[in-house]
Structure formats: structure tokens, C-alpha cells
Amino acid sequence: MTRNDLERALAELPFRLLRRLARSTVGPHILRSGKRRMIHAILAVSETNPERIDAAIRTARAEQQAIEAVPAIVPDADAAQKNKPVDLGTFLEGLGVPEPKPFVPDPWQLEALDALLQGDVIVSVPTGSGKTYVAVEATRRAMMEDRTVVYTSPLKALSNTKFTEFKKIFGPESVGILTGDRRDNPQAPILIMTTEILRNLLYDAAGGEIDLRLDTLGLVILDESQFLADPERGVVWEETIIFCPSQARLLLLSASIGNPQELAAWLTSIRPYPCHLVRHQHRSVPLRAGYLHPSGKLTPLFRTVSMPPSPSQAVLHPEAKRLFTQYEEDTLHTRRSG
Ligand SMILES: Nc1ncnc2c1ncn2[C@@H]1O[C@H](COP(=O)(O)OP(=O)(O)OP(=O)(O)O)[C@@H](O)[C@H]1O
Ligand SMILES: [Mg+2]
Structure with a gap:
């Protein structure tokens, strides 16, 4: 495998597997860095010890295939309906200028x-x-x-x-x-x-x-x-x-x-x-909470359109959770060194 092939293969690995591979080949210190630095460190080691990297990549790929081979769980349609998280369209629905009405003081x-x-x-x-x-x-x-x-x-x-x-x-x-x-x-x-x-x-x-x-x-x-x-x-x-x-x-x-x-x-x-x-505590304009990822992707923060009545009832939207995890992984290095 050429250095370029190896670099491409590493870049295609899911971040989780890349971290595991880095841990087993270049040591734990590099885990604090971003994806790019991790790949460069692995490439540097591969020049002195190509067999070790080859073997580690094979293991990582096998693991990935094993994960992909697991049949997807088909959710129970009823439960999914009941707990279905709100979609972005519903979340944004009705925002804007309200219908004009005669002014009546509260x-x-x-x-x-x-x-x-x-x-x-x-x-x-x-x-x-x-x-x-x-x-x-x-x-x-x-x-x-x-x-x-x-x-x-x-x-x-x-x-x-x-x-x-x-x-x-x-x-x-x-x-x-x-x-x-x-x-x-x-x-x-x-x-x-x-x-x-x-x-x-x-x-x-x-x-x-x-x-x-x-x-x-x-x-x-x-x-x-x-x-x-x-x-x-x-x-x-x-x-x-x-x-x-x-x-x-x-x-x-x-x-x-x-x-x-x-x-x-x-x-x-x-x-x-x-x-x-x-x-009084009543909000005439109810709050909606969204999560805006730096990539520009917007998603509801909670599974419901409106804010949960109390923090104990707050259940995060799966997409917000996924984007947040991605953000955490992408910025791990910057946050640690900053
Ligand atoms: N009784 C009412 N019925 C409907 N709309 C109202 C009523 N009273 C005020 N509004 C409208 O509510 C909006 C917000 O009002 P306002 O700016 O006075 O809020 P505020 O309490 O001062 O908020 P802030 O804390 O942000 O300063 C305005 O567009 C205002 O015209
Ligand atoms: Mg005011």
C-alpha cells in the first residue's frame, strides 16, 4: 500500500475507529488532537513500522464490517409514532409576523x-x-x-x-x-x-x-x-x-x-x-429552543416544539445530540489546548 493509499484509507475510517487505531499505534497523547493530526501521526509511524499499521487497519476495517453487518433494528411503529421527535418543518412552523388583531391591554x-x-x-x-x-x-x-x-x-x-x-x-x-x-x-x-x-x-x-x-x-x-x-x-x-x-x-x-x-x-x-x-411568569411569545451547528445545520434542541416544562422533562432531539457529539469530537483538540 502506498503512502497515499494509506492516507485515503485512514481518512475514510469513522472517527471512532481512527481514534482506536491511533491509541493502539501511536499512543494516547495523540488522541487529544484532531483527525488530520491523528492521520499524520499514524502515517509517520507507518514509515518505520508498516506491518503494524497494516494489521491495525485490517482490524479496524473488520470491526467496521462487523458493525455494518448487524441488522438494523426495525422500530415498533406505534412507539415510534408516540415518541417521534419533532421535525424541523414543524419546529419552524408559524414563526413570523402574527395576524393583525385589535390591541387589548392585558x-x-x-x-x-x-x-x-x-x-x-x-x-x-x-x-x-x-x-x-x-x-x-x-x-x-x-x-x-x-x-x-x-x-x-x-x-x-x-x-x-x-x-x-x-x-x-x-x-x-x-x-x-x-x-x-x-x-x-x-x-x-x-x-x-x-x-x-x-x-x-x-x-x-x-x-x-x-x-x-x-x-x-x-x-x-x-x-x-x-x-x-x-x-x-x-x-x-x-x-x-x-x-x-x-x-x-x-x-x-x-x-x-x-x-x-x-x-x-x-x-x-x-x-x-x-x-x-x-x-407573572406567563410568556406571551413561547420560547422554542434550537441547536445551530457551526456548519449551519439547524435542528430542534428537544424532541418537542416548545420548551420542556422543567429541566427534568427535557429530552434532547436525536439529531441535536448527534450534531453536538460531532462538534465535541471536532473541537476536542482546540478546547484542550485552548
Ligand atoms: N396586550 C398586548 N397584546 C398583544 N401584544 C402586545 C400587548 N402588549 C404589548 N404587545 C406587543 O408585544 C411586543 C413586545 O412588547 P415590549 O417590547 O413592550 O416587551 P417588553 O416586555 O418591554 O420586553 P423586553 O423585556 O424585551 O424589553 C410588542 O410588539 C408589543 O406591541
Ligand atoms: Mg422592554
């Missing part, structure tokens, strides 16, 4: 708006539930009472998006933005800013250098307020809440606060009004 959205009449409000609901609606309606109400509104987000990019969104709803003359990068229409009755900027304005106000009309401030919306738990930036949210003028209502919006009751109790203890908690 009960929790109305509850949050009602509660704002009495005091501060924390909204802790899953992502994509419609927290913006509460923020926009609360802003509208504050404007009708000639009160100013501050809307904060943790990111400049998110503040820019909200600036554009709010200008469309309330008109460009009514909305301003203050971030580290931008200062636009700062006298507007609705101001969008990062939480850091608001904290700094409140600091200045506490020191007597008032930059923001605090006496007319009616509503402070802190979006993404789960940042309170951030080890570095959390203090900014805490100080903003502490320094927030007493007549302004606080509306904290968040998708993921682990202990919102404790937070509501804290707000109630330091603010002049009680804080009401609006919380």
Missing part, C-alpha cells in the same frame, strides 16, 4: 397603570410581555397632568431606540435625550437618559445645583431595573431610587428579578407611598 398592564395612581410600581414579567405599553401609557397620563417624565435605560443604544420610539408617539418637540454621547432637546417634558445620567442629575440637585426641573417631575421609569443586582452598576439604580423626589412616581420595569417582593418592601420602607408589585 389585565396585568391595567393593574400596573392603576397601581401607579396609588404609589410606586415594580413590574416583573417575562421578556416580550409588553412592558413598553405600561411605560407609554403612564407617560401619557403624566403629560395630561402637566408633569414631566424621565425614562432611563442602562444602555446608550437602548436610550437612542426609546428616543426614536417616544418621538413617534408623543411628537419630536415633547421628547429629549441626555446620554454621555448625546444632548438633544433637554428642556422637553419627556427626557430619555441612561440611569447614570439621572443619578448624576439627582446628585447635583441634592447639592443645590438643579439642572432638571425636579418640582414638576411626575414619573421616573427605570427600564431593565434588574441592573439593581449588578455588582458594579447596581449602586447607580439604588442611589437613583433613594434620591428620586418624593412626589414623583417610580415605575421599575424588569424581565428577571429573582426577589421582587423584597425589592417592593424596600421601596415601601424608604419612599412616601407603598410600592405595588405586578408579577
Whole structure:
């Protein structure tokens, strides 16, 4: 057998057999490398000891033939039907833009708006539930009472998006933005800013250098307020809440606060009004989990379309399992040496 024949024969072996062959011919250290390095190591040994490699390849091929000769198990049609994993078409079915329907606020959205009449409000609901609606309606109400509104987000990019969104709803003359990068229409009755900027304005106000009309401030919306738990930036949210003028209502919006009751109790203890908690776990847009292999192949991650109700009920899709094993094998070397 020429070196090229041998190289081709090795490349055609299934990865599992190639590893076994490498283990028996070139030693265990090479098992950590990828397919290509394994083949080169075997080829190098074959130059000094061709009989040994020949024999090892014959054994590997015989083993492969024995595996192929095992008759395929015909699955029980009934059981297969019952446990049939979802196919990609079904998994992707229905994704896209939903049918237009008249807008009806959800009960929790109305509850949050009602509660704002009495005091501060924390909204802790899953992502994509419609927290913006509460923020926009609360802003509208504050404007009708000639009160100013501050809307904060943790990111400049998110503040820019909200600036554009709010200008469309309330008109460009009514909305301003203050971030580290931008200062636009700062006298507007609705101001969008990062939480850091608001904290700094409140600091200045506490020191007597008032930059923001605090006496007319009616509503402070802190979006993404789960940042309170951030080890570095959390203090900014805490100080903003502490320094927030007493007549302004606080509306904290968040998708993921682990202990919102404790937070509501804290707000109630330091603010002049009680804080009401609006919380639910229902997802209006159900999640589907898929596995995307670097080759571009997409497959459902679980055997079902939707997410399993709990991790203990999660059964992986056979194709996702196969692709993941392949990925593990292909990247074993890189991960070990990295
Ligand atoms: N009551 C409702 N009925 C139907 N759709 C709604 C309702 N309320 C909001 N929506 C729509 O749900 C989508 C998501 O809303 P929104 O962006 O406000 O979610 P969110 O809770 O702020 O999410 P995130 O945590 O990602 O910030 C929007 O397209 C919005 O128009
Ligand atoms: Mg949002």
C-alpha cells in the first residue's frame, strides 16, 4: 500500500475507529488532537513500522464490517409514532409576523397603570410581555397632568431606540435625550437618559445645583431595573431610587428579578407611598429552543416544539445530540489546548 493509499484509507475510517487505531499505534497523547493530526501521526509511524499499521487497519476495517453487518433494528411503529421527535418543518412552523388583531391591554398592564395612581410600581414579567405599553401609557397620563417624565435605560443604544420610539408617539418637540454621547432637546417634558445620567442629575440637585426641573417631575421609569443586582452598576439604580423626589412616581420595569417582593418592601420602607408589585411568569411569545451547528445545520434542541416544562422533562432531539457529539469530537483538540 502506498503512502497515499494509506492516507485515503485512514481518512475514510469513522472517527471512532481512527481514534482506536491511533491509541493502539501511536499512543494516547495523540488522541487529544484532531483527525488530520491523528492521520499524520499514524502515517509517520507507518514509515518505520508498516506491518503494524497494516494489521491495525485490517482490524479496524473488520470491526467496521462487523458493525455494518448487524441488522438494523426495525422500530415498533406505534412507539415510534408516540415518541417521534419533532421535525424541523414543524419546529419552524408559524414563526413570523402574527395576524393583525385589535390591541387589548392585558389585565396585568391595567393593574400596573392603576397601581401607579396609588404609589410606586415594580413590574416583573417575562421578556416580550409588553412592558413598553405600561411605560407609554403612564407617560401619557403624566403629560395630561402637566408633569414631566424621565425614562432611563442602562444602555446608550437602548436610550437612542426609546428616543426614536417616544418621538413617534408623543411628537419630536415633547421628547429629549441626555446620554454621555448625546444632548438633544433637554428642556422637553419627556427626557430619555441612561440611569447614570439621572443619578448624576439627582446628585447635583441634592447639592443645590438643579439642572432638571425636579418640582414638576411626575414619573421616573427605570427600564431593565434588574441592573439593581449588578455588582458594579447596581449602586447607580439604588442611589437613583433613594434620591428620586418624593412626589414623583417610580415605575421599575424588569424581565428577571429573582426577589421582587423584597425589592417592593424596600421601596415601601424608604419612599412616601407603598410600592405595588405586578408579577407573572406567563410568556406571551413561547420560547422554542434550537441547536445551530457551526456548519449551519439547524435542528430542534428537544424532541418537542416548545420548551420542556422543567429541566427534568427535557429530552434532547436525536439529531441535536448527534450534531453536538460531532462538534465535541471536532473541537476536542482546540478546547484542550485552548
Ligand atoms: N396586550 C398586548 N397584546 C398583544 N401584544 C402586545 C400587548 N402588549 C404589548 N404587545 C406587543 O408585544 C411586543 C413586545 O412588547 P415590549 O417590547 O413592550 O416587551 P417588553 O416586555 O418591554 O420586553 P423586553 O423585556 O424585551 O424589553 C410588542 O410588539 C408589543 O406591541
Ligand atoms: Mg422592554
